[in-house]
Amino acid sequence: MKPKIAFFDTKSHDKASFLEKNQQYGFEIKFYKSHLSKDNAILAKGADVVCIFVNAEVDAEVIDILVENGVKLIALRCAGYNNVDLKAAKNRIKVVRVPAYSPHSIAEHTLALMLTLNRKIHRAYNRTREGNFSLEGLMGFEMKGKTAGIIGTGKIGKIVMQILKSMGMNILAYDLHPDTEFAEKNGIRYTTLDELYRDSDIISLHCPLTKETEYLINKDSIDKMKEGVMIINTGRGKLINTKDLIEALKDKKVGYAGLDVYEEESDYFYEDHSDVVIDDDILARLLTFNNVIVTSHQAFFTKEALAEIARTTLQNIQDFFDGKPLVNEVSA
Template sequence: MKIAFFDTKPYDREIFDELNEIYHYDITFFEERLNDKTVKLAEGFDVVSIFVQDQASAYVIDQLYNYGIQLIALRCAGYNNVDFKAAKDKIHVVHVPAYSPHAIAEFTISMILTLNRKIHKAYNRTRDLNFSLNGLLGFDMYGKTVGLIGTGKIAKVFIQILNGFGCKVLAYDLYPDKAYAKEMGYDYVSLDELFRQSDIVSLHCPLTKDTEYIINKDSIAKMKDSVMIVNTGRGKLINTVDLIDALKSKKISGAALDVYEEEDKYFYEDFSDKGVKDDVLSRLITFPNVLITSHQAYFTKEALGNIATTTMDSIQQLTDGKELVNEIGYVCDENGCVIKRLS
């Protein structure tokens, strides 16, 4: 079985090489991201493995199919970068549904605490021997209402953490887990009610046609004044221009963003010596009440290990002709594709 890994970094190669001592596959690592221009690199392989910034467009899917690719193995939970209509009846698509919900949930709370208590600012100040507390005022998490859009595995771990802080949790999900809500003591509400009541709104839903720009000028207008927005999901859940307007008007008190809607041009790469040409991203970075990280919420030893193991197990299932446990189920018609509820 010959596998082409796209968009790999040294830490990817290290962990997959170590794990491959068990599987003994013929692996080639490419630094390039999979897209219309680089798909030619996949010729001669049986499987391609891709990450969040790779693009499996209709053209790419058709080319992969012509090359005899049997499987696209996503090294992530998200799947919005795959054209499922093109993949239907051609190529299997698997993902890693739960590499470490704890990693992302823990990172989410760390972003909220950092932004709220201005820990990043305090750190920089004291390094300059500035011990003033001016401008560092935060608020107690205890008693605050946190609204979660999406209640999958990550959000459920996050709810446990929020309960430890004594927060009131509201949630919105197309598929509410009422049994878990009863167990953990949170309430499912309408999206409008979540916006109206929440002091903090945190995004944990997949990016679909229904959730794209779920945070926009209209939804922001329904929120409390001085609300905090947190996004460790996908960049296009937020209309960034509308977010900037709300930050300027102080409708939003702060934003903690581990993702950005145009991140594929910049995230995971070093632009410190040449700058970025994205005026919107540049404007976001200038806000003192915006905390931006480079899609690193997943980035723990445990998560990388789980990603590698799950990915290789999926490929082994293909090799052995077994059921692909983590295959993404979907149905397509003339209007597009709908992803089935994922475990």
């Protein structure tokens, strides 16, 4: 019999892309709308695999429930795995992920946020729809000759740097494991975080969320930045202390913020809340700034990325049951 997959946090695009790709694999997939948590983990009973996304809550208690009910594999259909207690999973249940489904998709969304904020396209769009063609308050700046600081130079960070370099920007980079060969070839300079904060007109975050990077952007780091700096985050929400960011926006220390992620996004992102009052005061405050753009963790959301997510996830599962090496395994 083919393995059974309990698929959580299902959206219509997930179902379509996975069902199409599953024609090559033939797994038995049962789809659930809610994301995995201790309240619904029992739904995985009888399944061999749970397939989850970024908002799943896989702590030690959830892992206990999964193991007790015979689940053998946690298959993340995303790159991040900070929502899984890997220590609790160790030697009990395997965890795999999709490390790089479409770095171009995320890099391009990063650029879209930069350009939209800089040239105030979101504000111009709203104005012209109401017949207001005034240019007052819409002035931007040429990105050519400005300095971009890129924190995290993996696949996504590298593509962002190449795009910005092609626009004539100077690039400063920071990474715990610098790729000096790439930097020399592309005219990019690795530096310290303090220098990057000090000299960058735009700072873009592409590093993983770890204990070391949690709240990397906070009051102290913002104080080191240029007046009016632009901050872009298409990485993980908790890279930024949002309360500190709001204070810096109010003080005009931060001139622009483009956020595709938010530290408490699991209660809101991917769902329609247009008919209710947002009771998260911090998120509600963010949405009041006309120099802030918040998108709903959609940087990955392209046809190409969804196809690659489905392919890699299902191949991870197939490799597990075939006893092959798990090239995308994550462990404590």
